[in-house]
Amino acid sequence: MAPNSDPKQQLDFQKGNGLVTAIAQDDATGDIMMVAFMNEQAFDLTVETGEVHYWSRSRNKLWYKGEESGNTQQVKSMYIDCDGDVVLLKIEQKGGAACHTGRRSCFFRKLEEGGDYEVVSEPLFDPKEVYKK
Amino acid sequence: MAPNSDPKQQLDFQKGNGLVTAIAQDDATGDIMMVAFMNEQAFDLTVETGEVHYWSRSRNKLWYKGEESGNTQQVKSMYIDCDGDVVLLKIEQKGGAACHTGRRSCFFRKLEEGGDYEVVSEPLFDPKEVYKK
Numbered sequence: 001m002a003p004n005s006d007p008k009q010q011l012d013f014q015k016g017n018g019l020v021t022a023i024a025q026d027d028a029t030g031d032i033m034m035v036a037f038m039n040e041q042a043f044d045l046t047v048e049t050g051e052v053h054y055w056s057r058s059r060n061k062l063w064y065k066g067e068e069s070g071n072t073q074q075v076k077s078m079y080i081d082c083d084g085d086v087v088l089l090k091i092e093q094k095g096g097a098a099c100h101t102g103r104r105s106c107f108f109r110k111l112e113e114g115g116d117y118e119v120v121s122e123p124l125f126d127p128k129e130v131y132k133k
Numbered sequence: 134m135a136p137n138s139d140p141k142q143q144l145d146f147q148k149g150n151g152l153v154t155a156i157a158q159d160d161a162t163g164d165i166m167m168v169a170f171m172n173e174q175a176f177d178l179t180v181e182t183g184e185v186h187y188w189s190r191s192r193n194k195l196w197y198k199g200e201e202s203g204n205t206q207q208v209k210s211m212y213i214d215c216d217g218d219v220v221l222l223k224i225e226q227k228g229g230a231a232c233h234t235g236r237r238s239c240f241f242r243k244l245e246e247g248g249d250y251e252v253v254s255e256p257l258f259d260p261k262e263v264y265k266k
Contacts, residue, residue: 005248030163
């Protein structure tokens with residue numbers, strides 16, 4: 001069903017050369033799972049399907065999250081920030097892991113006193129098994 | 134006290150033309166307060182002082198968060214993401230409001246069915262009173 005208003009009109013894609021930043025937050029726990037980017041098409045598809053689509057800068061293509069791993073992200077709610085260049089996605093993470101390393105969250109390195117990082121979570125899946133070439 | 138390691142060596146400032154994305158998340162509630170950027174100096178100052186410093190793209194200058202409003206952000210913990218271009222700051226928000234509109238969070242517009250946004254929070258302070266020119 002077509003919406004009455006086009007929600008991407010409130011977003012500023014120009015500032016980021018056609019992209020806005022997108023944050024995926026676990027709707028149940030509040031954990032931040034990952035940060036990526038959306039172009040207009042990825043935003044539209046996310047709104048239309050209720051499944052998160054990003055724009056992959058490294059692969060330079062539309063990225064249906066979970067297309068390879070099966071770990072899709074189901075949208076529970078969406079917010080935009082005050083200046084319209086960030087989208088907050090409250091999601092349910094299918095398969096429990098968002099990170100390409102197999103970990104639940106991409107933010108698995110915690111800064112410790114002394115300047116080193118501690119790895120605070122372990123992979124839930126083996127990326128070599130999941131991302132077959 | 135100088136750290137043993139330089140924690141910014143794990144960050145990729147080059148990808149973002151000298152900047153990494155920084156997310157401020159309320160340490161107590163998990164609410165995402167704002168998203169901004171850090172250059173190397175802002176990152177160093179944040180680590181050294183325990184108070185969040187950003188790089189303001191619009192003003193093109195170092196930005197000690199709260200320098201005008203008094204609403205500083207005290208670092209509780211810091212994380213970096215898998216590819217080192219995002220910093221997650223778990224913070225205590227002094228004054229209760231992070232957004233320049235006076236609201237607690239910059240993410241105060243929620244996407245509704247039909248494509249419009251609902252404003253889901255009200256300002257805690259009057260920006261005209263706080264940001265005097």
